[in-house]
Every structure is written in structure tokens, then in C-alpha cells.
Amino acid sequence: MPELPEVEAICRKLRKEATGAIIKRAEVLRPRSVHPQKPSDIAHAEGAKILRIDRRGKNILMPLSNHYWLRTHLGMTGNFYVIPDARMHPASVRVLFALKDGRGLVLDDFRVFGRVNVLEQERIDEIGSELGVEPLSRAFTVAYLRDAAKASPKPAKIFLMDQRFIAGLGNIYSAEALFVACINPKKVMKKLRPDKIVALHAAIPEVLKKAIKVTTRSYKKPGYFEEADFWVYGRAGEPCKRCGTKIKRIEQAGRSTFFCPKCQR
DNA sequence: AGTCACCTGATT
DNA sequence: AATCAGGTGACT
Numbered sequence: 231m232p233e234l235p236e237v238e239a240i241c242r243k244l245r246k247e248a249t250g251a252i253i254k255r256a257e258v259l260r261p262r263s264v265h266p267q268k269p270s271d272i273a274h275a276e277g278a279k280i281l282r283i284d285r286r287g288k289n290i291l292m293p294l295s296n297h298y299w300l301r302t303h304l305g306m307t308g309n310f311y312v313i314p315d316a317r318m319h320p321a322s323v324r325v326l327f328a329l330k331d332g333r334g335l336v337l338d339d340f341r342v343f344g345r346v347n348v349l350e351q352e353r354i355d356e357i358g359s360e361l362g363v364e365p366l367s368r369a370f371t372v373a374y375l376r377d378a379a380k381a382s383p384k385p386a387k388i389f390l391m392d393q394r395f396i397a398g399l400g401n402i403y404s405a406e407a408l409f410v411a412c413i414n415p416k417k418v419m420k421k422l423r424p425d426k427i428v429a430l431h432a433a434i435p436e437v438l439k440k441a442i443k444v445t446t447r448s449y450k451k452p453g454y455f456e457e458a459d460f461w462v463y464g465r466a467g468e469p470c471k472r473c474g475t476k477i478k479r480i481e482q483a484g485r486s487t488f489f490c491p492k493c494q495r
Numbered sequence: 496a497g498t499c500a501c502c503t504g505a506t507t
Numbered sequence: 508a509a510t511c512a513g514g515t516g517a518c519t
Contacts (some may be wrong), residue, residue, distance in 0.1 A: 233513060262502085288514080306514050307503080322503090341502045343514060388496075393515085402513055463513085483496065486511085 232288060232304040234365070234398030235441035240310055241285045242446060247312040252279045252330040253294075260342060263324035267347050274298050274348045275327065287361045287397030291354060299354045305343025311336060361397040365434045370396070372431045379419040379427055386422070386430075387415035387487050396434070402463045403441060405488050407433045409461040414494045415480070415487045462488040 232240070256276055258269035278294035285291070290310055292300040302310050313319055316334030319326060325346045327335040337346050349357075362378075363370045378395045389395060390404035399407070408415050410433035413426055422430070461471060466479035470490040480487050 236513080265501095303514080305502095306512070308514095339502095340504070341512090341514095343502065384496080391514090400513055484498070485514095 232308065233400035233403050233441075234285075234288060235403070235438055235445045237285055237288050237290060237304065237398070238442050239445040240304075241283050241290055244283045244290070244310065244312070248280050248292075248335055249283060250279060250281075251312075251333070251335070253277065253327045253335070254330045255328040256348075257326040257328065258324075259326065260324040262342050263337060263339065263344060264346055272325070272346065272348050275300055286358055286364070287393055288400070289357065289361075294348075298348050298350060301345075301347045301349050301354060301357065302337060303345045304337075305339060305341065305345065307341040308337060308339035308344030311338065361393055362395040363397065365396050365398060365438060370431070370435070372428055375431045376424070376427050379422055382419040384419055385416045385482060386413050386419055387482050389419045390434075391483075391485075398438070399434070401485050401487075402460065403434075403437055405463050406437045406441075406461055409489060409494060410437055412493055412495075415482065415489050462490060464488065 253275045256272045258264050258272055261269055264272050274296070275294060275298060278296040278298065280300070281293045281295055283290065283292055288303060290302040294300060304310065313334045313336055315332060316326060316328040319334060319336055320338055322340040323336045323338050324342060324344070325337040329335060337344055363374055379389070382389050382395070384392070386408055387404050390399045390407065391401065405415065407430065411426065411429040413422065413430060462477050465477045466488055468477055469475065470477055470493060473490065473492050475490055475492040477488055478491050
């Protein structure tokens, strides 16, 4: 489910509902969901207050009052939300934090690719340093993108999905940004013309901001996101919204890529 | 960069 | 029965 816009929508909701909450008990219903930690490591969150909710790339980071951090990555199908009664939760909940006021904070994740960990500050810093720039921050400049591109022999789509350069783009928004910038997903990054770098630099925040708006609005029920309308993602065989050409689906690194063969040469 | 692996479904 | 799914980490 989640790329940067969905994670951001989840964070905004959690900021209202979970800031200041006190974790009474941690319950690991599926040990795989805390890998490589053990359920006993997750117990370090017990008794602590959630001070704040941050996002870094696709990670949800919560500093706790006992100096540990709660780090959640949602994988493919994860969701992280507050339920009114910790005793009543869906079957797909993998990790549950019973809150002092009776509510529950849960990782709901039917495919079990998501992770919740309780980590020390040092490890959180490491995770941050392994990630590239936040595409919605002022640090994401044309110069940054140009320099990263200059050094990369990767196809554009693979480059955008690599979290070490830009943090938070996944399969959907990489494809969408490339469409908006009129770049072929197979185009090697270091061979991009300067005007294409500028176009891509503008397209990324544009696509993400629009998606955050839609996602934040549509994120009502836990575990449910309204489908945004995409330029190319999931639209193989349908006409391009700009030129009418049939959208193509190809495979890159084992994932599907959608693009317009005419607009993105 | 490609391929498999990790999981659980829905869809064809 | 086979294929596909918005992610990432390990291995080749």
C-alpha cells in the first residue's frame, strides 16, 4: 500500500491521535513482524510516552520518553493506526500497543512485509543516513538531482525507486513522476539532458503533493485508501490522458513499469 | 541489474 | 494452477 504520500497521511492522522499517548503493554502477535528483533526487544516501549510522530522516507519514527524510538515500516500492505479498544482488533493485526487510556496502536499488515522495531537513537540515525534526500524538503535541489544523476548508470525508474538517492518514492510515484517529466523509464540517468533533470526535479514534488492531498482526504477508514487517478500506473492498454496512445507495461527489476511510449521517448 | 525470498490474498 | 500485488534485503 504505502509510498511516501500514504505514509505521510498516516503520520498526520497519528499526530492527532497518538501524540502524548502512553504505551502500557506491547503485544507481538507475529514475531516475524518485529524481525530482526525479538518480542522481548519490543517490550522496551512499555511504560513510555509517545513524544512525537516523524516521517523519514517511508519510515514512521516515534521518539519515546524513555529515549527509545518506535520505528515502523509498512512494507507492501501495512497500516499503522489507533483503535478505540485494544481488546478488539482485526485478525491481520501483527503488533499491538495497548495504550494507558484503553485504546490500541496497531500494525495491521496482512502480508507481513512490514516491521515494527524499538531502537536506540544511534540505530535511528543509521537508518536516516542510509536514506537519500527528502523529496519535499529544501535539500532536494536541482543540483542534488543533477549530481546524483551524473553518477548513476541506472535506468531512471530504478534510480527513483532506490531509497539511497531519494527517499519515499515507490513503484507508483516513480512511474507517475517520469510521465509528468516526459522521461522514458529505461533512460539511463547519467545520459539525461539538463532540461530533463529540471523537469524531473519539478515533477517529483508535484506528483507527491497531489497524492498527499488525495490520500489524506480519502484516508478515513483504517486499512483503506481511495484509488487516486493515475496518469499511467495500472493503466496498460488504456489511452494516454495526454496523447491517446496506448499505455505500455514493461518489467524492470521484476516490477511492472507503466509508461506512454509516445510522451516518454 | 536480475532473481529469489519473505507472506497472503485476489483474480484469471 | 498460475499470475499479480504500492517493499526491501540477500545473493549472484
